[in-house]
Amino acid sequence: MNNGDPGHTRPLPMADLEHLDDPGLVAALCGGNGAALAEVYRRYGGAVWAVAQRVCRRPDLAEEVCQVVFTDLWSHPDRYDPERGTLRAWLVTRGRGRAVDAVRSEASRRRREDREARLAPAGAGVSADVEAAVDTAGLGDAVRRALAGLPGHQREAVMLTYFGGHTFREAARMLGAPEGTVKSRIRLALGTLRRELVAEGLAP
Amino acid sequence: MSGPAHPVDDLAAHAVGALTADEAGSVEAHIARCGVCRAAFADHLATLAALTGDSPPPDGLWHRIEARLDSTAGSTLAPPPVPLLPPAAAPARRADAPAPPVGWDGSARRPGAAAPPVDGGAPARWSRRRGRRGGRAWPAARLAAAAVLVVAVGATLARLAAPDGTPTVAEGAESALEDPDATVTRLDDPASGAPAARFVVTPEGDAYVMLDDLAPLPAERTYQLWRTETTTPISLGVLGPGRARAAEVHVPPGRARLVISQEPAGGSPAPTGPLVAAGTVG
Numbered sequence: 001m002n003n004g005d006p007g008h009t010r011p012l013p014m015a016d017l018e019h020l021d022d023p024g025l026v027a028a029l030c031g032g033n034g035a036a037l038a039e040v041y042r043r044y045g046g047a048v049w050a051v052a053q054r055v056c057r058r059p060d061l062a063e064e065v066c067q068v069v070f071t072d073l074w075s076h077p078d079r080y081d082p083e084r085g086t087l088r089a090w091l092v093t094r095g096r097g098r099a100v101d102a103v104r105s106e107a108s109r110r111r112r113e114d115r116e117a118r119l120a121p122a123g124a125g126v127s128a129d130v131e132a133a134v135d136t137a138g139l140g141d142a143v144r145r146a147l148a149g150l151p152g153h154q155r156e157a158v159m160l161t162y163f164g165g166h167t168f169r170e171a172a173r174m175l176g177a178p179e180g181t182v183k184s185r186i187r188l189a190l191g192t193l194r195r196e197l198v199a200e201g202l203a204p
Numbered sequence: 205m206s207g208p209a210h211p212v213d214d215l216a217a218h219a220v221g222a223l224t225a226d227e228a229g230s231v232e233a234h235i236a237r238c239g240v241c242r243a244a245f246a247d248h249l250a251t252l253a254a255l256t257g258d259s260p261p262p263d264g265l266w267h268r269i270e271a272r273l274d275s276t277a278g279s280t281l282a283p284p285p286v287p288l289l290p291p292a293a294a295p296a297r298r299a300d301a302p303a304p305p306v307g308w309d310g311s312a313r314r315p316g317a318a319a320p321p322v323d324g325g326a327p328a329r330w331s332r333r334r335g336r337r338g339g340r341a342w343p344a345a346r347l348a349a350a351a352v353l354v355v356a357v358g359a360t361l362a363r364l365a366a367p368d369g370t371p372t373v374a375e376g377a378e379s380a381l382e383d384p385d386a387t388v389t390r391l392d393d394p395a396s397g398a399p400a401a402r403f404v405v406t407p408e409g410d411a412y413v414m415l416d417d418l419a420p421l422p423a424e425r426t427y428q429l430w431r432t433e434t435t436t437p438i439s440l441g442v443l444g445p446g447r448a449r450a451a452e453v454h455v456p457p458g459r460a461r462l463v464i465s466q467e468p469a470g471g472s473p474a475p476t477g478p479l480v481a482a483g484t485v486g
Contacts, residue, residue: 085246
C-alpha cells in the first residue's frame with residue numbers, strides 16, 4: 001500500500017483509514033487526505049490533550065498547544081519517522097514540547113506585566129515549582145503507582161524535567177544534586193517506569 | 205572528544221526534554237546512526253507518552269483545528285471525530301480503566317496502535333478519480349455550497365468542485381451512472397415504496413447517492429446517510445439539504461442496508477428525523 005511515493009497516494013475510504021497502521025495513516029496525510037487527519041485526532045487527540053493539559057495546567061493554553069500539534073502535523077506530516085517510534089508517542093512528545101514553550105512564554109509575559117505593574121514577584125520560586133511538578137494528582141492510578149514505586153530522587157528528576165520543563169542543570173540546582181547524577185536518575189526512572197507500565201499494558 | 209559508545213544518560217535526558225538545543229543536537233546525530241539508541245529512545249518516548257494517558261479533549265477543539273487548517277471559509281458543522289479513550293491495553297490488567305473506547309457510531313473501536321497493519325499490498329479498495337489531482341482535499345471541501353459530507357465514521361470529506369478543474373461531484377456521479385459496469389440500487393420511501401433516491405457504485409469503488417425524488421430541504425435541515433444492518437446506525441455522512449442533486453459517499457465493501465433520514469443541518473449522532481429512503485446494497 002505505501003509504495004513510498006506520496007504523489008501516488010489516493011484518497012482512501014474512511015473505513016479503510018480506521019484499519020491503517022500509523023505509517024499508512026501518515027502516508028495518507030502526505031497525500032493530502034483530510035479524513036486521515038481526523039482519524040489521527042480520533043486515535044490520539046486525547047493523548048495530546050492529556051499531556052498538554054498536564055503541563056500547561058490551563059485549558060486555554062492546552063487548547064492552543066493541541067491546535068498547533070495537529071496543524072503542524074497537517075502541514076508537515078513528513079516530519080514523523082516511524083523508525084523513531086509510534087505516532088502516538090511522537091505526537092505526545094510534540095505536545096509536551098509545545099506545552100513547555102507555552103508555559104514559559106506565558107510566565108515571561110506575566111513577569112513582564114508584574115514588573116510593569118511594580119508588583120513584587122512572589123517568593124514561591126524553586127520549592128513551589130518542585131512541588132507542583134512532582135505532584136502526581138490527575139495521573140492514572142496505575143501510573144501513580146508506578147511513579148510512587150520509584151525512589152524519590154528518581155521520581156523528582158524525571159518529573160521536574162519532563163513535566164516541569166526544567167533542563168537537567170536547573171533540576172540539579174533545584175534538587176541540590178550533581179548534574180550527572182540527575183541524568184542517571186532520569187535514565188533509571190525511565191527504565192523502571194517502562195517495566196511497570198508494560199506489565200500493566202499501558203505502554204507498548 | 206569521544207563519549208561512551210551509547211550515551212544512555214544523555215539519551216534519557218533528551219527524551220524528557222532536559223537538554224539544551226546543542227546537546228540535543230548531538231544526541232540526535234548519534235540516534236541517526238545508532239539503531240540501538242534509536243530503539244532505546246523510542247522506548248523512552250513510549251514510556252513518557254503512557255504517563256499522561258488519554259483525556260477527553262474539550263468539545264469543539266476539533267472544529268477549531270479544522271478552522272485553522274483552511275482560512276478560506278468557516279468550518280462546516282461537521283460532527284467531529286470522537287477521540288478514543290483509553291489507548292489499547294491488555295484488558296485483563298486494566299482494573300482501573302475507564303469504559304472501553306467508543307467510536308463516533310457508538311461501536312467499540314480500537315486505536316491504530318492495536319489495529320492490524322494492512323497486510324500484503326493494496327488496501328481493501330481505492331480508486332484514482334478520473335483526472336483527480338493528488339492535492340489537499342481539505343481546501344476543496346471548504347468550497348462547498350452544495351452537498352457536503354462530514355467527517356464521521358464511515359464517511360469522508362466531500363470531493364467537491366475546486367477551481368483547478370478537479371471533476372465536480374455532479375460530473376463524477378454522471379460518469380458513474382454512465383458506466384455500464386456500475387451497480388445502481390434504488391433507495392425507496394419506506395412508507396410508500398415509491399422511488400426516492402439511487403445509490404450508484406463503480407467497480408473502482410466510486411460511489412454516489414442521487415437525491416432524485418428527495419426535495420431540497422430548508423437550510424437548517426440536511427439529509428444524512430446511514431447504514432443500519434448493524435444494531436446501531438452508522439452515519440455515512442451528511443448529504444446536504446439537497447440543492448446539489450448528487451453526493452459522493454464512501455460505503456465499506458460488502459452488504460449494507462442504507463437509509464437516508466432528515467436531520468438538523470450538520471447531522472446527528474443517531475437518526476432523529478424521518479427516514480425518507482432505504483435500500484440494500486452489496
